[in-house]
Amino acid sequence: MRKGYLFAPGPTWVPPEVRSAMAAPILHHRAPEFAALFERVAEKIKYVFQTEQQVLILASSGTGSMEAAVANIMEPGDKAIVVRGGKFGERWADLCKVYGAEPICIDVEWGKAVDPSQVGELLDQNPDTKAVFWQASETSTAVCHPTYEIAKVVKEKSDALTVVDGITAIGVFDVPMDKWGLDIVVSGSQKAFMLPPGLAFIALSEKAWKVAEKSTQPRYYFNLLKERKSQAKGQTAYTPAVSLIMGLEVALDMIREEGLENVFARHQRMADATRESMKAIGLKLLAPEAPSNAVTAIWAPEGIEGAKIPKMLRETYGITIAGGQEHLKGKIFRLSHMGYITEVDMVQLIAMVEVVLSKLGYSFEKGAAVSKAQELLF
């Protein structure tokens, strides 16, 4: 029987309440009902971003909000310091290059977090740096870069903007934009926001807006000045993804109802239990020192082809997890505990990882992972 289970780091499960809302009759985006909905959503999303600033909602995948960040603040020739410790760090660097900016990359070993003092040193060497880019959660390596510490060192050393990819961080763990003085934070709908892909979110500090106002870059769809103006009036500059925004309101209400602190605590518990349960059966984490609470990356055991783990989970049991990307392909597997996932789901996933590892010939104390998860989760 076909039945699917979704434990990949995006898209994540969509709650039935959200699916119902998205199935309601579609609103016309220039009708007053839509403007009213949009205004409510624009207000409610600030709670999740922990900001008083406008959070702009774009009809794109998360990459769109990353491009918008670069395109609206970086001019040709501008220097950027980019933390490059995974596939999404690479994306910041690529985007800077596309817009003619000069990325100075800190190449961090995949699985490790950046040392904020490296950012400080580079800022000392490049006092004219326009912005520093990094991932709060680097999805490809399951690493949590030290956002608070990086932002702090940037502020101490320079006037550069702090630009944070929060795609798998916002709604997962604490990244308070205003409190930590972050200048740009981006995220996307198909992660902790519990929606299908199709919406990107971006918030700018006043300082970032001042820079954006002077931008000379060619940009149209991702012109944030235009969006700021439109969205302040309950409209988007271009046709919004109406049904996703209808669902977003329900998802935001769910997050509000649970409470951000409880949301973070749930992710923390599930992440801790996942890490400890994998260690309990002798597996090693890719990022033991600075793991993200969005996803856990685990080295495939010696002698087992890593790609077979997600393959068997999916093909035999209908469970989608992620493998490794780039040079980690076939070497790691990634279990997500982000979004509409409970402790009850994690026990299921961990039991099934045991089953698959056992079938693939890995020898371990059976039940040890599940027992560890039961102990830590309940």
Place this chain on the structure above:
Amino acid sequence: MRKGYLFAPGPTWVPPEVRSAMAAPILHHRAPEFAALFERVAEKIKYVFQTEQQVLILASSGTGSMEAAVANIMEPGDKAIVVRGGKFGERWADLCKVYGAEPICIDVEWGKAVDPSQVGELLDQNPDTKAVFWQASETSTAVCHPTYEIAKVVKEKSDALTVVDGITAIGVFDVPMDKWGLDIVVSGSQKAFMLPPGLAFIALSEKAWKVAEKSTQPRYYFNLLKERKSQAKGQTAYTPAVSLIMGLEVALDMIREEGLENVFARHQRMADATRESMKAIGLKLLAPEAPSNAVTAIWAPEGIEGAKIPKMLRETYGITIAGGQEHLKGKIFRLSHMGYITEVDMVQLIAMVEVVLSKLGYSFEKGAAVSKAQELLF
């Protein structure tokens, strides 16, 4: 966070494919499109009932099809032999009384299956018995009565009709209506048919139809002669539950695609694993000798108030199972493995039963139930 898990013996999970079909624009029940749909569904459901007879579709809960069975064949004063070993056995007896028939009950201890020789003896004593009623699966006690053997003894001894409540049997385990010569089989939508409640199904043998044709009982909504005539032309006598029938087609296609034998095998595996996993942590089954593959009833451990098990599962973890009914209330709990449920789900449920039993103070070898389930299911 609110998230629900459904492991009660009905209503059961509804597959997303079925929910989507039910959310499609509603058809008018006198339009040709509906007649075409109804004709397809009426044909497809025969596969699940394993019959060449018409399977009538009623807009009612399963009880409606039980009433239809009684009201269409039993006259005032007619004798019925009723196997009464649970709440639903009682219902057959009650229905016979309501229609003025005389039920001769075989009171079977709850948790035990009837001995077919008892049916034979009663038939010897009451050669004028009009019909014998029983449950193929008695949901309240998780017992499987020996349908093949009962039908055989009835045929050997008498001319009585065999009337089988297959509400939690059809689509769960093998009850081939035609092959075993069953005269009436009833079922309902919210069990192995993977639909919400609201549809009842009933099929009659030619012999049963001959009896129904002579019925003098007052009956209108459950007049099967009228339904037989209407439904043969793609219409129901009264307004059908259109959206449920739209969903039914998808559910029937899913059952066909999986194949009845595989459906039965899946239920068998899940039921076996549930029983063995509960035994592995020292628990006792209510029906160890003749368990139904639809649901497993387990005695709450000594010293633990049984009602707390479903209560904690539901209130703390969002998992719905069933408790006991009538005099078994607070003494047993029932785990369903019927319908849109996979082995992957059962591991989750069993892990959570361990968690709750442990929290309620039951001492057992932790992990033993999950390990047993992993071993048997995968």
